[in-house]
Amino acid sequence: MAANPRLAETRVEPLFLDRWSPRAFDESAIAPSDLATIFDAARWAPSAFNFQPWRFLYAKRDGADWNRFLDLLLPFNAAWAARASVLIFIVSDTLIQGPSGEAKPSHSHSFDAGAAWALLALQATRLGYHAHGMTGVDFDRARTELGVPERFRIEAAVAIGRIADKAILSEALQSRETPSGRKEIAEFAFEGGFAG
Numbered sequence: 001m002a003a004n005p006r007l008a009e010t011r012v013e014p015l016f017l018d019r020w021s022p023r024a025f026d027e028s029a030i031a032p033s034d035l036a037t038i039f040d041a042a043r044w045a046p047s048a049f050n051f052q053p054w055r056f057l058y059a060k061r062d063g064a065d066w067n068r069f070l071d072l073l074l075p076f077n078a079a080w081a082a083r084a085s086v087l088i089f090i091v092s093d094t095l096i097q098g099p100s101g102e103a104k105p106s107h108s109h110s111f112d113a114g115a116a117w118a119l120l121a122l123q124a125t126r127l128g129y130h131a132h133g134m135t136g137v138d139f140d141r142a143r144t145e146l147g148v149p150e151r152f153r154i155e156a157a158v159a160i161g162r163i164a165d166k167a168i169l170s171e172a173l174q175s176r177e178t179p180s181g182r183k184e185i186a187e188f189a190f191e192g193g194f195a196g
Contacts, residue, residue: 025161041123163180
């Protein structure tokens with residue numbers, strides 16, 4: 001693989017630049033201890049009232065549920081995700097228990113689940129894997145097939161695996177198999193109010 005073309009404007013931790021979303025995976029199994037470490041990192045994400053609304057539903061490539069999970073992805077994603085080590089569906093609880101025990105709508109469930117996903121992806125990178133999040137999912141079928149209650153929102157699916165040579169991908173995907181750039185800070189950070 002070529003050197004990482006990403007350059008930060010500041011002294012950003014290199015791990016953030018090393019994290020990217022490849023599609024070429026090597027079909028290796030994930031060690032149970034590595035998967036546990038990846039989930040443990042996500043566990044430490046911040047959340048409103050420490051409610052921790054995220055749930056991770058997963059299947060390992062060598063497990064009985066692999067094909068069932070893979071079949072819930074849209075064909076474009078299923079074609080490359082089939083080589084991943086694990087598939088995860090990230091789900092968030094849209095309700096939060098109030099002080100008196102009543103459930104009320106959570107304003108930040110997706111935000112909090114996103115924080116957990118970010119830590120998951122970074123820990124995967126630290127362990128030598130890569131995580132690729134995707135919304136190319138048949139969400140209605142996933143809800144039914146995975147038994148997700150109505151109060152939960154299916155946020156996205158994630159493929160995790162060790163990177164492989166991009167030659168295993170179609171020519172169209174090979175050209176996209178590189179860490180992508182990002183907007184300049186001035187395009188999204190505005191002092192004093194909205195300006196974008």
